Structures are given as C-alpha cells and as structure tokens.
Amino acid sequence: MADTAPESEQASPQGEETRRDFLILAAGGMGAIATIAVVWPLIETMNPSADVLALASTEVDISAIEVGQAITVKWRGKPVFIRHRTQEEIDEARAVPLDELSHVESDEERVKKAEWLIMIGVCTHLGCIPLGNKLGDPVGLFGGWFCPCHGSHYDTSGRIRQGPAPDNLPIPEYEFLDDTLVKIG
Amino acid sequence: MTTPLHRYRIVQWIDYRLPIFSWTNEHLVEYPAPRNLNYWWNFGSLAGIMLVVQIVTGVILAMHYMPHVDYAFNSTEHIMRNVEWGWMMRYLHANGASMFFVVVYIHIFRGFYYGSYKSPREILWWMGVVILFLMMGSSFLGYVLPWGQMSFWAATVITNLISAVPWIGETLVQWLWGGFSIDNPTLNRFYSLHYLLPFLICGVAFIHLWALHHRKSNNPLGIEVKSPRDTIPFSPYYTVKDLVGLGVMFFVLAIFVFYLPNFLGETINYIKADPLVTPPHIVPEWYFLPYYAILRAVPDKLGGVIAMVASIAILFALPWLDTGKVRSARFRPIYKQFFWIFLADCFVLGWVGANPPEGSFILIGRITTIYYFAHFLIILPLIGKFERTRPLPESIHQAVLAKKGGGAAPDSPPQPSAAGNP
Numbered sequence: 001m002a003d004t005a006p007e008s009e010q011a012s013p014q015g016e017e018t019r020r021d022f023l024i025l026a027a028g029g030m031g032a033i034a035t036i037a038v039v040w041p042l043i044e045t046m047n048p049s050a051d052v053l054a055l056a057s058t059e060v061d062i063s064a065i066e067v068g069q070a071i072t073v074k075w076r077g078k079p080v081f082i083r084h085r086t087q088e089e090i091d092e093a094r095a096v097p098l099d100e101l102s103h104v105e106s107d108e109e110r111v112k113k114a115e116w117l118i119m120i121g122v123c124t125h126l127g128c129i130p131l132g133n134k135l136g137d138p139v140g141l142f143g144g145w146f147c148p149c150h151g152s153h154y155d156t157s158g159r160i161r162q163g164p165a166p167d168n169l170p171i172p173e174y175e176f177l178d179d180t181l182v183k184i185g
Numbered sequence: 186m187t188t189p190l191h192r193y194r195i196v197q198w199i200d201y202r203l204p205i206f207s208w209t210n211e212h213l214v215e216y217p218a219p220r221n222l223n224y225w226w227n228f229g230s231l232a233g234i235m236l237v238v239q240i241v242t243g244v245i246l247a248m249h250y251m252p253h254v255d256y257a258f259n260s261t262e263h264i265m266r267n268v269e270w271g272w273m274m275r276y277l278h279a280n281g282a283s284m285f286f287v288v289v290y291i292h293i294f295r296g297f298y299y300g301s302y303k304s305p306r307e308i309l310w311w312m313g314v315v316i317l318f319l320m321m322g323s324s325f326l327g328y329v330l331p332w333g334q335m336s337f338w339a340a341t342v343i344t345n346l347i348s349a350v351p352w353i354g355e356t357l358v359q360w361l362w363g364g365f366s367i368d369n370p371t372l373n374r375f376y377s378l379h380y381l382l383p384f385l386i387c388g389v390a391f392i393h394l395w396a397l398h399h400r401k402s403n404n405p406l407g408i409e410v411k412s413p414r415d416t417i418p419f420s421p422y423y424t425v426k427d428l429v430g431l432g433v434m435f436f437v438l439a440i441f442v443f444y445l446p447n448f449l450g451e452t453i454n455y456i457k458a459d460p461l462v463t464p465p466h467i468v469p470e471w472y473f474l475p476y477y478a479i480l481r482a483v484p485d486k487l488g489g490v491i492a493m494v495a496s497i498a499i500l501f502a503l504p505w506l507d508t509g510k511v512r513s514a515r516f517r518p519i520y521k522q523f524f525w526i527f528l529a530d531c532f533v534l535g536w537v538g539a540n541p542p543e544g545s546f547i548l549i550g551r552i553t554t555i556y557y558f559a560h561f562l563i564i565l566p567l568i569g570k571f572e573r574t575r576p577l578p579e580s581i582h583q584a585v586l587a588k589k590g591g592g593a594a595p596d597s598p599p600q601p602s603a604a605g606n607p
Binding site: 041042044045046047049050051052 | 267268270271
C-alpha cells in the first residue's frame with residue numbers, strides 16, 4: 001500500500017495508465033467472469049430437467065381410428081391431433097389455390113400419408129385448443145377446426161384460413177414405425 | 186452534502202424523491218469506519234453474503250422440491266440427478282449452511298474478544314443473538330426437508346424437547362406436529378417456516394445494521410472514534426478488504442462443495458425416513474454439537490432443555506455480566522486468557538457432543554458445561570472488578586501512527602474523509 005500509493009498519485013494526473021488502473025481492470029474483469037459463471041448455472045436450473053427430456057417422444061397405435069374419426073394424444077404436455085381423413089376432406093384440402101392462404105403450405109407438404117393428418121392441436125394465436133376433433137364440435141367455415149378463444153378457422157389440412165392466428169397448426173416430428181404405429185417426437 | 190453522483194440530473198431527480206443515492210453514499214461509500222479494523226471485521230459482511238447465497242440457492246431448490254412425505258426424498262434425489270446443476274445448488278445450500286455458521290461463530294467470538302457487546306452497542310448485540318436463534322431454527326427446519334433417516338429422527342428428537350414443558354408439553358408437541366407423530370403435516374409446516382425464517386433474519390439483520398451505523402463500528406482498540414482522523418471512508422478501503430475475505434470464504438466453500446460435499450453430512454440421511462426404525466447413533470450437525478453436549482450433561486429432561494436454551498439466552502445478559510469498563514482484550518490481560526480458555530471449552534463441548542454419552546464423556550461434558558456457565562456468571566463479573574487493565578491509547582490515529590513508527594508524519598495513504606471533502 002505504502003509503495004503503490006505515491007506512484008499512482010504521481011502518474012494519474014498526467015493521464016497515463018497506472019498499476020492501479022491495471023489492477024482495477026483485471027479484478028473487474030475476473031469479477032465479471034465469476035459473476036457470469038455463477039449466474040449461468042442458476043438460470044440453467046430452470047431448463048427442462050433430464051427426466052422431462054426423457055419423456056420427449058410417444059408411440060401411438062392408430063389402428064382403431066376409423067375413417068373420418070380423430071383422436072387427441074398428449075405429447076410433451078400438449079395435445080396432438082391425429083385425424084383419419086376422408087377422401088372428400090383430402091380432395092377439399094388439395095383443391096385450395098395456394099394464393100388464398102396466408103401461411104402458404106400445400107397439403108402434400110403437411111402429411112406423410114394423405115389419409116393421416118398429424119399436427120399439434122394448439123392454436124398459433126394464443127395457445128388455446130381448437131375444436132373439431134369430436135363429433136358435434138363446431139368445425140368452422142372451412143370444415144376443419146375452429147378456435148373458440150378468438151375465432152380462428154382452420155381447414156381440413158389444419159391451415160389458417162380466417163381469424164387472428166398467424167400460422168397453420170404446426171406439424172410435429174413423427175414417423176410411421178409400421179402401418180399401425182406412429183412415433184411422435 | 187454534494188457528491189460526484191449528483192452531477193447527473195436524473196440522479197438528482199430520483200434522489201430528491203427517494204434518497205437512495207444519498208443513502209447508499211452515506212452508508213456504503215463515505216461511511217466513516219475506524220481506520221484500524223482488522224480482518225476479524227470481515228465476518229459481519231461475510232455473514233450477510235452467506236445469507237444471500239442461502240436465499241438464492243434455496244429459492245432455486247424450492248422450484249424442484251416437493252414437501253410431501255411420499256415425494257420429498259425422491260424429489261431431493263431428482264434435484265441431484267435430473268435438474269440441470271441441481272447437485273451444485275443442493276451442495277451449495279447444504280454446505281453453505283455450515284459456512285454461514287462458521288462465519289457467524291467467528292463473528293460472535295470477535296465480539297467476545299474485542300468487547301463489541303458493551304455500551305452503547307447492547308441492542309446491536311441483542312439483534313445478533315436473535316439472528317443466531319433464527320439461524321438455528323432455520324437450519325434445523327431445513328435439515329428435515331430431505332426426509333432422510335437423520336432428517337426424521339432429528340426432527341423427532343428436537344421436537345420432543347418441547348414435551349419437557351410441564352403440564353402442557355404433550356399438547357404443545359402435538360400442536361407442533363399437527364398429529365401424533367412427525368408426519369406429512371409436520372413436513373409441510375416445516376417447509377413453510379423454513380422459507381419464512383430467512384426473511385425474518387433479513388429484517389433483524391437490517392435492525393442490526395441500523396444500530397451499527399447509528400453508533401458506528403467497534404474496533405480492535407475498543408476506544409470510540411474521536412475525530413475524523415480516526416476514520417477512513419468505507420469505500421474503497423473496507424469494500425476491498427471485505428472482498429479479500431469474500432474470496433477466501435468462497436475458496437473454502439468451493440473446496441467443500443466440489444471435493445467434500447458430504448463430509449459434514451451423515452451417510453444415513455441418504456436412506457429414506459422410516460418412522461419405525463431409529464438409526465443406531467443420532468448426532469446433530471456440527472454447529473449444534475456444543476448445545477447437544479450441554480443438553481445431555483444435565484441428568485434431567487426439563488433441566489437439560491433449560492440449560493441448552495440458557496446457554497444461548499445468557500448472551501442477552503452478557504453486556505451486564507461483563508463488568509469491565511475496557512472493551513478490547515488487548516488491554517485486558519486476565520480477560521484475554523479466559524477468552525481462550527472459554528473458546529477451548531466450547532471446542533471440548535463440541536467434541537463431547539459428537540461422542541456417545543458413555544464413560545468419561547459424561548464427566549467431561551458436565552465439567553465443561555459447568556465451566557461454560559461459570560464463565561458468564563462468575564468469571565466475567567469478577568474479572569471486571571479485579572483486573573488491572575493496560576493504559577488505553579489517546580486516540581485511534583495516534584495508536585496507529587505510533588505503531589507504524591513514524592510519529593507525527595502522516596505516512597499512511599488514506600486521507601480522512603471529512604478533511605478531504607469540504
């Protein structure tokens with residue numbers, strides 16, 4: 001202390017870098033690194049834990065779903081709609097000119113097998129679950145799904161046609177393990 | 186008072202309405218601290234930092250823990266295995282509790298040595314004792330939460346102490362348990378209270394600091410600050426000095442967290458609580474061992490409990506039991522010797538508490554317990570009456586400068602704050 005003080009007091013008025021400047025910078029830098037090293041794990045703890053990540057995929061037997069029926073399965077805490085579409089619904093979806101769509105996607109892009117439409121049943125507006133999977137549900141103006149929260153209408157391909165939702169109902173990652181078994185996620 | 190901070194208009198605007206900048210400046214920057222504080226004065230701020238560490242890690246743990254008898258043990262393991270960095274949070278929290286007690290015990294013995302409890306700092310001292318009680322409660326409640334064998338049986342033993350209360354003891358214990366034994370209602374309320382107590386500690390710590398800043402810090406010489414030449418501004422001198430101690434403390438804590446995380450724990454607490462099987466050897470955490478020894482030294486249920494509570498409560502009376510007029514042990518040759526004997530006595534009590542109450546441990550425990558109380562009730566009052574203290578220095582700055590050997594020359598760098606800033 002007694003050695004450094006006179007030195008820095010002489011040097012600083014001339015605007016030169018002093019030993020003290022270096023020490024403050026070095027200590028401050030290390031302090032910043034240490035702070036980040038502490039805060040990062042604290043934030044990281046709130047991410048999905050290993051057991052949650054382990055449940056990230058689910059397998060569904062679709063053999064019991066008749067043509068025209070739909071079921072809802074839970075995947076990562078959200079509903080996934082699996083619809084066995086009629087030929088009529090498929091034709092209707094494929095007849096729509098792409099320039100009528102606000103979120104342009106052809107029906108072929110949205111399915112792996114034409115009769116099976118698999119998508120996440122969460123409205124892209126504010127996260128409600130659209131109606132239309134059960135018999136007697138309102139299906140909206142385009143024969144697909146209707147979200148009761150703010151009136152979004154989806155067609156038989158799950159594409160947004162009218163209402164405040166910005167995007168089509170999203171398609172999850174999935175694959176057909178065989179003719180009757182689908183793995184979602 | 187004008188400070189450099191106030192040159193910004195936004196700062197002026199805020200400060201006029203809420204004097205947060207002036208207040209910070211007054212208490213953390215310009216705050217005049219005695220210029221001779223040594224490293225033993227680090228431990229107050231270190232205790233404050235440990236309180237923050239415990240609250241931050243505790244809030245994170247609470248996001249993943251479930252206070253239910255069927256889930257508590259498994260959710261603790263879930264934290265250890267599944268949650269990102271969960272193992273580190275739990276080890277920091279568990280070892281942090283020990284670190285907190287280390288720091289606070291040193292802080293208390295600093296107070297013993299330098300007479301920090303004497304007038305006009307009695308209420309400051311009382312608030313410290315209240316914080317110690319709250320810390321003990323909080324750490325006990327927290328120890329129960331993992332719902333291992335030690336958690337369960339520690340809770341059983343400690344809550345049963347209350348049954349020693351004459352007439353209403355049984356009723357009191359059942360009220361505390363919310364049932365006829367330690368069970369789910371107990372775990373739920375312990376969790377609630379464990380979350381509450383740290384914030385009560387924060388409140389009492391604030392009063393502790395309020396009293397401190399009102400009458401200012403004691404110092405190694407134990408004489409009052411008499412002029413601005415006796416002080417230096419808190420920042421940067423003591424902020425930097427506290428940071429050095431902080432670095433050392435975190436270094437020690439890191440050694441335990443990363444290399445010896447279960448050194449202070451009991452292996453048997455990794456077995457889920459079983460209300461039908463008591464472990465063969467029950468010991469409390471290390472920071473409770475001396476009190477545990479005092480409890481067992483008295484061959485009577487109620488008497489033991491009273492002695493244990495009295496061993497801490499007696500600290501409230503310490504400012505009057507110590508009749509000496511001089512604060513610092515530096516000028517009290519007899520008291521200084523008894524200070525060290527008392528410290529050794531506390532260590533022996535801890536050692537006795539860690540061992541089963543058999544053979545010579547019983548005798549040693551009784552002797553050291555009697556000595557513990559004799560220190561406060563007999564030795565301290567007598568020393569104050571008969572001790573011949575050494576002459577006190579005229580002032581802090583004269584003592585400091587004389588020690589440097591420079592006589593009157595102001596060779597030490599810090600300029601007294603008030604003289605420097607008109």
